[in-house]
Amino acid sequence: xxxxxxxxxxxxxxAKDFSARELTEHFxxxxxxxxxELNSFVTVTGExxxxxxxxxxxxxxxxxQRLLTGLPIAHKDxxxxxxxxxxxxxxxxxxxxxxxxxxxVDNMARExxxxxxxxxxxxxxxxSSNETSFYGPVRNPWDTERVxxxxxxxxxxxxxxxxxxxxxxxxxxxSIRQPAxxxxxxGLKPTYGRxxxxxxxxxxxxxxxAGPLGLSAADCALMLQAMxxxxxxxxxxxxxxxxxxxxxxxQNLDGLRIGVPEEFFPDNLDGAIADNARxxxxxxxxxxxxxxxxxxxxxxxxxxxxxxxAPAEASSNLSRFDGVRFGYRxxxxxxxxxxxxxxxxxxxxxxxxxxxxxxxxxxxxxxxxAYYKRAQQVRRLIRDDFARAFxxxxxxxxxxxxxxxxxxxxxADDPVNMYMADVFTIAVNLAGLPALSMPSGFVDGLPAGxxxxxxxxxxxxILNVAHRYxxxxxxxxxxxxxxx
Amino acid sequence: MSSSxxxxxxxxxxxxxxxxxxxxxxxxxxxxxxxxxxxxxxxxLIDLGMPGTLPVVxxxxxxxxxxxxxxxxxxxxxxxxxxxxxxxxxxxxxxxxTTQLAEPIxxxxxxxxxxxxGREKTVRIHxxxxxxDAGKSLHEDFHGQxxxxxxxxxxxxxxxxxxxxxxxxxxxxxxxxxxxxxxxxLGVCDGDMSQGNMRFDVNISVRRPGEPLGTRxxxxxxxxxxxxxxAIKLEVERQIDVLEDGGKIVQETxxxxxxxxxxxxxxxxxxxxxxxxxPCPDLLPVLVSEEEIDTxxxxxxxxxxxxxxxxxxxxxxxxxxxxxxxxxxxxARYFEAAAQHGGDAKLAANWVMGELAARLNSEDKDIADSxxxxxxxxxLILRLKDGTISSKIAKQVFEACWNGEGDPDAIIEAKGLKxxxxxxxxxxxxxQVIADSPAQVEDYRSADDAKRKKKIGYFVGQVxxxxxxxxxxxxxxxxxxxxxxx
Numbered sequence: 001x002x003x004x005x006x007x008x009x010x011x012x013x014x015a016k017d018f019s020a021r022e023l024t025e026h027f028x029x030x031x032x033x034x035x036x037e038l039n040s041f042v043t044v045t046g047e048x049x050x051x052x053x054x055x056x057x058x059x060x061x062x063x064x065q066r067l068l069t070g071l072p073i074a075h076k077d078x079x080x081x082x083x084x085x086x087x088x089x090x091x092x093x094x095x096x097x098x099x100x101x102x103x104x105v106d107n108m109a110r111e112x113x114x115x116x117x118x119x120x121x122x123x124x125x126x127x128s129s130n131e132t133s134f135y136g137p138v139r140n141p142w143d144t145e146r147v148x149x150x151x152x153x154x155x156x157x158x159x160x161x162x163x164x165x166x167x168x169x170x171x172x173x174x175s176i177r178q179p180a181x182x183x184x185x186x187g188l189k190p191t192y193g194r195x196x197x198x199x200x201x202x203x204x205x206x207x208x209x210a211g212p213l214g215l216s217a218a219d220c221a222l223m224l225q226a227m228x229x230x231x232x233x234x235x236x237x238x239x240x241x242x243x244x245x246x247x248x249x250x251q252n253l254d255g256l257r258i259g260v261p262e263e264f265f266p267d268n269l270d271g272a273i274a275d276n277a278r279x280x281x282x283x284x285x286x287x288x289x290x291x292x293x294x295x296x297x298x299x300x301x302x303x304x305x306x307x308x309x310a311p312a313e314a315s316s317n318l319s320r321f322d323g324v325r326f327g328y329r330x331x332x333x334x335x336x337x338x339x340x341x342x343x344x345x346x347x348x349x350x351x352x353x354x355x356x357x358x359x360x361x362x363x364x365x366x367x368x369x370a371y372y373k374r375a376q377q378v379r380r381l382i383r384d385d386f387a388r389a390f391x392x393x394x395x396x397x398x399x400x401x402x403x404x405x406x407x408x409x410x411x412a413d414d415p416v417n418m419y420m421a422d423v424f425t426i427a428v429n430l431a432g433l434p435a436l437s438m439p440s441g442f443v444d445g446l447p448a449g450x451x452x453x454x455x456x457x458x459x460x461x462i463l464n465v466a467h468r469y470x471x472x473x474x475x476x477x478x479x480x481x482x483x484x
Numbered sequence: 485m486s487s488s489x490x491x492x493x494x495x496x497x498x499x500x501x502x503x504x505x506x507x508x509x510x511x512x513x514x515x516x517x518x519x520x521x522x523x524x525x526x527x528x529l530i531d532l533g534m535p536g537t538l539p540v541v542x543x544x545x546x547x548x549x550x551x552x553x554x555x556x557x558x559x560x561x562x563x564x565x566x567x568x569x570x571x572x573x574x575x576x577x578x579x580x581x582t583t584q585l586a587e588p589i590x591x592x593x594x595x596x597x598x599x600x601x602g603r604e605k606t607v608r609i610h611x612x613x614x615x616x617d618a619g620k621s622l623h624e625d626f627h628g629q630x631x632x633x634x635x636x637x638x639x640x641x642x643x644x645x646x647x648x649x650x651x652x653x654x655x656x657x658x659x660x661x662x663x664x665x666x667x668x669x670l671g672v673c674d675g676d677m678s679q680g681n682m683r684f685d686v687n688i689s690v691r692r693p694g695e696p697l698g699t700r701x702x703x704x705x706x707x708x709x710x711x712x713x714x715a716i717k718l719e720v721e722r723q724i725d726v727l728e729d730g731g732k733i734v735q736e737t738x739x740x741x742x743x744x745x746x747x748x749x750x751x752x753x754x755x756x757x758x759x760x761x762x763p764c765p766d767l768l769p770v771l772v773s774e775e776e777i778d779t780x781x782x783x784x785x786x787x788x789x790x791x792x793x794x795x796x797x798x799x800x801x802x803x804x805x806x807x808x809x810x811x812x813x814x815x816a817r818y819f820e821a822a823a824q825h826g827g828d829a830k831l832a833a834n835w836v837m838g839e840l841a842a843r844l845n846s847e848d849k850d851i852a853d854s855x856x857x858x859x860x861x862x863x864l865i866l867r868l869k870d871g872t873i874s875s876k877i878a879k880q881v882f883e884a885c886w887n888g889e890g891d892p893d894a895i896i897e898a899k900g901l902k903x904x905x906x907x908x909x910x911x912x913x914x915x916q917v918i919a920d921s922p923a924q925v926e927d928y929r930s931a932d933d934a935k936r937k938k939k940i941g942y943f944v945g946q947v948x949x950x951x952x953x954x955x956x957x958x959x960x961x962x963x964x965x966x967x968x969x970x
Contacts, residue, residue, distance in 0.1 A: 080536045093535070100529055102536060199536040206765035234538050235767050313765055316568050319579020320533040324632070327535075336630075340572055363570070363760035372762060 001026050002162035003479060006071050006219040009165055013060060013070045020056035020070030024049050024114055027072045031116065031163045034483065038139050040148075040158035042077045042087055044117035052114040059112060067226045069112025074164035076155050077118035078125055079105050079210070080199040084115075088201045089123040089133040089151075092321050092328045092347035102199025103231045104168060104210045111226040116164050119154030123349045124318065125175055125203040127151050128421040129411065132351040137408055140183060141480040142446055146405040149179030149421075155213045156183035160447075161483040166223055167213045172203050173306055174401075174425025176211050177437035181400035181449025184439040184478055186466060187213040188220045191456050192432035193238035195224075196231030202317040204310035205236075207429040216476050217438060217466035221245035224459060240457055248460035249467040254288035256465065257393040261296045264398025264424055272443040277399040280440040280450040283472055284465065294389045294396070298381040302427035305382070307419060308362045308375035309430070314352075315359030321347060354415065383431045386453075395465055396453040398424055400437040404446035424451060434459045438466040439475040447475075490652070493690045493724050496697060497656045497716065498648035501663055502641050502683040503673045504617065505548045511616050511640035512539030512582065519635065519679065523622070527634035531619075533577030538766050541566075545640035546770055547780060548672040549589045549614050552642060554781050555666050556609055558593025562774075564614070566767045569759045574632050575619035583615035583643075585761050589770065590642070595666070596789065597658040598807045607659045608647040617641050642672075648687065648697070653716035657709050660684050661811055665788040668813040675812075677707050684712055689733070690723045698723070699733040703740050703747060711742040718747060791816055799829035808837055814852045818861075825862020828869055835861055839882055856885045864892040877901050877953055904955045907963075910947075913955075914963045917946045929970040940964055 001023060004012070012018055028046050035041050049072065056070035080086045080098035087093045105115070122132040130138040130153025138153040140146040141161035148157040152169030156179035159167050169176040171189035180187030188211045195210045202208060212223035225246060230239040258281055265274050281291055323329035323343025330342035348356070362371035389396060402423060411418040428435045433453055440450040454462040470476050510517055513530035530537045553560045565587040568580040590612035597605050619637035621630050644663065650656045664682060668675040675682050689700035703719055706712040718740075723733055735753040740746075786794070788810050795806035809819045815836065823832035840861065844851060864881055867873045873881060873896060884895045896902055904910050918925055921943070928939045940961065947960045 086535070088535070096535070098534065098536070100534070100537075197536075198538055201535040202766075204765075233540060235540050236538075236765075312762060316570050316580050316760070316762070319570060319572065320535065320577060322572060322574075322579060324574050325532055325534075325577060336574065360760065363762055365758045365760075368760075368762070 002030055002165070004165070005215045006166045006222055007216065009071060010222070014065055016060075020053040020060065020114065021050060023070060024053040024072050024116070027116055027164055031158070034161060035158070035163055037144055038141060038157050038161055038163070039136055040120055040138050040154040040161070040163060041074070041117045042089070042120050042135050042154070043085055045084055045115055048084070049114050049116050056112055056114060065112070067111040067222060068108055070114065071112070071166060072114045072116045072164060073108060073223070074116045074119050074155060074158050074167040075105055076121055076152055076167070076169050078121060078170050078201050079168065080201065081105055081115065081118065084118065086118065086201070087134065088125070089121040089135060090348065090352070091134040094134065094328065096327050098199070100199060103196035103233065104200065104227050107196075107229065108168070108223070108226045113226070119152070119158055119167060121154055122151035122175075123352050124201070124314070125151040125170055125172055125208075126314070126351050126355055128174070128178060128418055129406070129408075130154065130179070131408065131412060132349055134349060139408070140405045141483050142184065143405065145407055146446070147182070147408055149182035149401070149405065151175040151179075152187070152213065153179045156180050156185055156187065159183065159185045159213055159215060160480060162479060165215065166219055168210060168223070168227070169213050170200060170203075170208055170210045171425075171429065172207045172209075172310060173429050174422040176213060177425050177435060177449070177451060178401050178422060180213055180437040181439075182405040182447060184447030184449075184475065185213055185215060186217050186220050186436060186438050186476060187211065188224060188436040188459065188463070189428065189434060190224060190228065190459055191238075191434045192429075193236050194240075194434070194457065194459065195227050196229070196234045196237045198231055198233040202313075204313040205317060206313060207306075207310060209429070216470055217436070217463045218246070218249055218470075220436065221249055221463045221467070224463075228459075243457070243460045245460050245463050248464050251464045252288060253284060253465065253468050256284070256289040256395070258284060258289050258291050259294040259389050259393030259396040260291055261294050261299070261389070261396055261398060263296050263299050269399070269402055270443070273399050273402060273404075273448060276441050276443055276448040277397065277450045280438075280469060281397050283469060287468055287472065292393050294392060296382075296385040296389060296427070298378065298385045299427040301378045302382055302430055303419060303423055305375040305378035306422075306426045306430060307358065308371045309379065311355040311359030312362045312372050313359065315356045315363065318348075318352065318356055323347070351415075379430045382427050386427075386431045386433060390455040394454075395458075395462055398451055400424060400449035400451040404443050404448055428453055432456070434462060436462050436466055438469060439478070440469075440473075441475050447478075489693065490690070490720060491724060492692065493727075494693050495651055495720050496648045496689045496691065496700075497650035497652070498687040499644075499646045499650070499656060499659060500685040500687065500702075501644040501646075501660070502685075503552070503644065503663075503667050504681040505545050505640040505642060505672055506674055507542055507544045507548065507640055509542055510638035511542050511545045511614065513638055515638065517639050521635065523631065523633035524635060527619075527637065531577065531634050531638045533579070539582065539764075541767060541770060542640060545614060546589065546772070548640070548670075549612065549642050550772060550777065550780050551670050551672055551784065552612060552644075552667060553590035553593065554777070554784060555670055555787055556590075556593035556595055558609060558612070559591030560772060560777055561587055561589045561591060561770075562772055563587060564589040564770045564772075566614075566764045566770070567761045568764050569761055571757045571759060573618070574630065575621045575634070575637065577619065577634060577637060581616060581618065582764055582767070584613035587769070588613035589772070595659060595662050597655065597662050598803070599654065599658060600804075602804065605649075605655060607649045607655075610645045610647050612642050612644040615641050615643060648689075653713045653720070656686060656716055657713050660709060660712060662788065665811050665813065669785060669787055669791070671785065677709075680707065683707075686712065686716055686719075688716060688719045688723065690720060690727065698727075699735050701733065701735065702737045704737060704750070705740050707742065711740065714742070714745055715740040715747060718745060799823065799833065801829070801833055805833055805837065809833060812851070814850065818851050818854070818858045821858035822861040822865065825859050826865025826869070828865055831865045831868065832861070835865065839879065843886060855888060856882065860885050860891055867892055867896060871903060871956065872896065873901055873903055874953065874957060877903070880953075901954060904951055907959070910951070910955055910959060911963060913947055913950050914960070914967060917943055917950065918967055921946070925968065928968055940968070943968070
């Protein structure tokens with residue numbers, strides 16, 4: 001069962017080939033047997049999952065099969081789940097059980113989804129390798145000496161290893177797309193404001209967006225269909241109708257204009273990575289798409305702009321973790337100052353502290369104009385670049401990541417090198433655009449991903465492009481040898 | 485800038501006023517703004533700053549801020565932006581206060597104040613912005629620990645920032661009273677200073693005329709107009725003393741204690757936080773359309789200046805009296821009700837500004853809590869007007885009414901305070917008094933006209949004493965003059 005996509009499992013449940021309980025037990029069994037090698041889950045909610053599965057079986061028997069009824073989903077541990085610990089990969093929230101549930105999780109549950117558990121992640125989603133988690137690094141199922149990417153590393157790894165058939169993630173600078181690429185799965189970051197942020201622990205509020213990771217574009221479409229929509233509880237969640245993503249999948253690609261930004265193929269890019277992305281585009285060309293050269297001159301500034309804006313927002317967002325009302329509190333504080341200092345020093349890991357310091361500095365009196373304000377101006381330039389490009393083309397494509405999965409620890413002491421792992425994904429967050437990463441082959445035996453970027457609210461179009469690609473290729477069906 | 489010198493020093497005062505908006509729910513959450521309930525009973529997930537929760541702006545708070553802006557003829561920010569003011573404090577759950585800085589909802593405006601000598605003065609408003617209140621730290625009853633009550637956290641406030649246009653305590657208090665009158669007339673705030681629903685922080689500096697502005701201090705915790713006046717005088721004296729002794733003023737925040745009329749330094753500028761303001765990414769800019777502004781403008785209630793003009797016109801009151809009576813919505817409501825029930829605005833005005841004000845003042849009561857209701861005062865005025873009681877007896881009735889002995893009519897009846905109107909009975913008493921005072925009669929009769937006017941007072945007093953004050957003084961006077969004539 002675990003080699004099947006959500007779409008196939010959904011059909012199987014409908015045909016009563018198996019029950020939701022059987023399906024859920026199967027995946028719970030796989031997690032129990034194999035996750036020791038990967039560490040992709042922080043919490044497994046077996047009992048609740050089985051109860052949800054039984055309810056799903058009853059619903060199916062009663063003829064009430066919704067979008068996700070009976071389908072087991074792994075939620076990133078950044079989404080608050082009532083009664084189940086939400087750690088955000090941090091010691092700070094190791095004891096935190098929210099009395100409320102994130103809209104994303106609620107929306108999917110309303111469509112019948114079953115929660116298998118909560119997946120491991122970089123602490124507070126800050127990282128590109130899943131090495132900053134308080135619960136230890138996640139390992140890449142294609143090579144367990146390598147990282148799965150981050151910050152949604154647990155989500156991508158458990159999918160690739162077929163420990164779960166669908167997963168949720170969040171993407172602030174590439175946290176869905178980069179791990180999707182490094183694990184050979186499909187991941188979609190929707191338009192900023194397409195999916196509610198309520199109940200999703202904030203890293204950088206103006207960039208954070210939740211999205212699905214799946215074994216195929218069709219699976220992502222199925223999950224997004226359930227996740228997306230307006231939410232009165234999130235002022236930045238847009239009141240736009242949700243398109244029919246599933247219905248748009250099969251549309252042919254005749255006349256599709258694919259923009260190829262020269263900046264996505266810099267001279268120093270690994271030739272094999274560049275060739276991999278070009279091959280993917282050539283495949284789409286065969287299906288009637290036209291390739292158009294475009295330029296996004298400002299995106300070379302996206303990494304520095306991002307590493308001002310995201311830490312600035314994070315430094316403020318993470319102030320609430322002060323040891324007073326919830327989360328980690330140091331032992332026997334002497335006074336208020338001691339309570340703050342030790343709770344935060346002991347509760348946060350090194351990368352989180354680094355970003356709080358950077359963000360605090362960037363917002364400080366006398367530096368605000370030089371850093372934060374400047375970065376916001378760059379952000380506008382980047383948005384304008386994309387807007388110009390989308391006058392000429394329908395989608396933009398290039399490699400998702402400049403490299404395949406690297407060895408654990410390889411970049412642990414080189415934050416700037418680590419930050420460059422997001423060079424192709426970050427600009428999309430700064431502009432607020434939707435983008436996905438789809439598996440497009442292998443480089444030296446490791447998965448490589450190609451990114452498809454769309455204009456605002458064009459999730460349907462980019463899913464359609466990826467689906468057509470996946471109809472002609474089988475990269476997305478490859479399973480790591482050890483996890484067949 | 486200053487209106488008068490103080491021992492050769494010019495005083496410069498500016499105010500920062502926090503006005504708690506009387507919305508039913510908080511500015512960014514659906515929790516109630518009710519007060520007086522158990523600690524943390526109105527603290528929602530958002531007010532607690534729980535991870536993953538997000539703010540949604542209360543539209544009524546926006547409307548209230550716009551109403552205030554329109555009332556002071558201010559530029560309304562068609563686009564205003566919430567920012568985060570970052571600092572750590574236990575009663576600030578998110579570690580930042582959501583407020584406005586660069587783009588406030590209310591821009592520059594002005595408020596005209598009337599002074600006791602009849603002068604008018606315009607105080608400019610720099611801007612007013614929307615923000616959320618913090619919670620409260622409770623230091624008592626926690627065995628050395630501090631309790632946190634977040635019921636107030638997230639209550640909507642507007643902070644009004646004046647230009648340093650006031651030159652003494654009187655002007656500052658007049659400005660504060662005027663703002664109080666405006667926000668209570670608009671109904672955007674209940675104006676209860678003792679509950680902190682309206683809080684005034686006073687920035688004070690002094691300088692020699694013509695010199696640049698001196699270093700200022702900020703005085704907080706002024707929970708009545710009286711304390712505000714005293715605190716300003718205290719701080720002005722202190723600054724002048726320091727400077728005349730060759731010292732320097734330190735920029736600091738000072739906390740006033742009304743009970744002891746003293747103030748102490750809370751923190752100096754050196755302790756000031758770097759608040760690292762930046763636009764709040766969880767909230768969109770607030771947009772106010774022309775249409776909305778027009779609608780709100782059309783719906784504005786009568787404001788203090790208009791009410792004052794109406795009192796002059798409708799009740800023929802002096803500008804000053806009309807100003808006093810219209811200066812607070814509670815006083816205005818009381819006065820108008822008393823005038824209506826008593827059928828005499830002049831008498832109502834005199835009683836409200838005289839006996840009632842004195843009594844309220846002596847017991848430190850608000851007019852809204854007056855033991856004598858406007859209806860009761862109206863009844864008292866009716867009885868005065870129809871001659872049932874004299875003004876002297878009226879004071880006695882008022883006192884009884886204040887003490888909860890019932891309505892004026894009931895008190896007059898129960899205590900037999902009705903004025904004697906029977907001339908025959910009064911004549912007997914007058915005759916008796918004359919018969920009992922042969923020496924005084926002789927003395928009176930031998931005096932000239934001017935002296936007689938004084939000497940008749942003795943007989944009037946005796947008659948009033950004999951009638952327990954119930955006699956009509958005019959009638960007594962007349963009778964005595966007749967009977968004492970030689």
